[in-house]
Amino acid sequence: MNQPIAPIAVRPWTLNGMSERLIVSHYENNYGGAVRTLNAVRRELAALEAGAPASRVRALKREELMTLNSVTLHELYFGNLGGEGNKVPEPVGTLLEEHFGSVTAWRRDFVGAAQSLAGGSGWTLLTYSRRQKRLWNQIAFDHSQAAVDAAPVLALDMYEHAYHLDFGANAVAYIDAFMRNVNWAAVVERLAAVRADRPLPQEDLSDATLPSLSIEELSAQLAKGEPIQVLDARPRHHISRTVDLMEGAVWRDPDRVEEWIGELSPEQPVAVYCAYGFHVGCSVTRTLRERGYDARFIRGGVSAWYAAGGARALRPTGN
Numbered sequence: 001m002n003q004p005i006a007p008i009a010v011r012p013w014t015l016n017g018m019s020e021r022l023i024v025s026h027y028e029n030n031y032g033g034a035v036r037t038l039n040a041v042r043r044e045l046a047a048l049e050a051g052a053p054a055s056r057v058r059a060l061k062r063e064e065l066m067t068l069n070s071v072t073l074h075e076l077y078f079g080n081l082g083g084e085g086n087k088v089p090e091p092v093g094t095l096l097e098e099h100f101g102s103v104t105a106w107r108r109d110f111v112g113a114a115q116s117l118a119g120g121s122g123w124t125l126l127t128y129s130r131r132q133k134r135l136w137n138q139i140a141f142d143h144s145q146a147a148v149d150a151a152p153v154l155a156l157d158m159y160e161h162a163y164h165l166d167f168g169a170n171a172v173a174y175i176d177a178f179m180r181n182v183n184w185a186a187v188v189e190r191l192a193a194v195r196a197d198r199p200l201p202q203e204d205l206s207d208a209t210l211p212s213l214s215i216e217e218l219s220a221q222l223a224k225g226e227p228i229q230v231l232d233a234r235p236r237h238h239i240s241r242t243v244d245l246m247e248g249a250v251w252r253d254p255d256r257v258e259e260w261i262g263e264l265s266p267e268q269p270v271a272v273y274c275a276y277g278f279h280v281g282c283s284v285t286r287t288l289r290e291r292g293y294d295a296r297f298i299r300g301g302v303s304a305w306y307a308a309g310g311a312r313a314l315r316p317t318g319n
């Protein structure tokens with residue numbers, strides 16, 4: 001069972017007081033690292049032979065639990081960023097009032113729990129307990145310790161890697177910035193799901209109307225040696241700030257499709273990526289499809305490829 005990389009579920013350049021660099025580094029290195037570790041641990045577990053030492057089994061099972069939770073909590077974290085944090089919508093506002101006395105009291109409790117982790121590590125979660133039928137704030141150490149029969153509906157990462165690039169050791173300023181950027185719409189959806197005994201939704205900003213490829217599908221096709229033309233279509237202003245691209249890809253300016261479209265082979269499928277898979281890659285894919293090419297965009301863009309540990313190559317200079 002291979003854990004796939006989820007495309008980043010927030011537009012990382014849109015946050016108020018949190019940099020794109022911070023969010024993308026967190027996604028590619030820490031979230032991606034958790035997915036890669038989980039897959040490695042599961043491969044080790046699957047390869048364990050009968051009679052393997054109990055201590056080895058215990059260590060691997062513990063690691064599997066921690067990394068599986070880390071993967072899920074990170075996906076929830078990115079998915080609950082990108083909104084206007086101060087505007088708590090219904091029915092969340094009423095539930096917070098019911099269960100904490102007021103939204104202000106909830107916020108004080110949640111922020112207080114987060115601040116208690118400054119200089120340490122762990123998660124602060126607003127959790128809905130199905131068993132108790134109520135919301136409460138909890139701290140989860142080691143990516144674990146979630147309550148039984150409960151689901152986190154708002155996740156705040158208090159590991160230092162979540163804020164150090166922008167805030168240094170100033171965890172209080174990071175918590176403030178996080179609260180300003182809470183995407184309450186995601187919390188509303190999650191609460192509705194958990195209260196109806198449905199799984200938590202997976203936030204995904206990818207365009208579902210256009211044919212696409214996941215990172216895992218692309219990588220399987222490349223591994224089999226299937227012919228595929230991989231295009232990096234990040235805008236010139238974005239690519240000029242980076243030194244590398246996906247191994248095997250060529251960069252083509254998305255604003256000058258007419259200049260290079262004739263170089264593509266009409267017989268081979270085309271996979272197009274941009275930075276995160278939200279817009280530019282999709283728009284180039286759409287143009288290519290209109291012109292008769294079998295083109296798909298890569299969900300999650302090059303950021304998801306890097307998060308998965310995909311190979312990178314130095315970008316040739318001069319284009």
Ligand SMILES: [Fe+2]
Nearest residue numbers: 030157159162
């Ligand atoms: Fe993290």
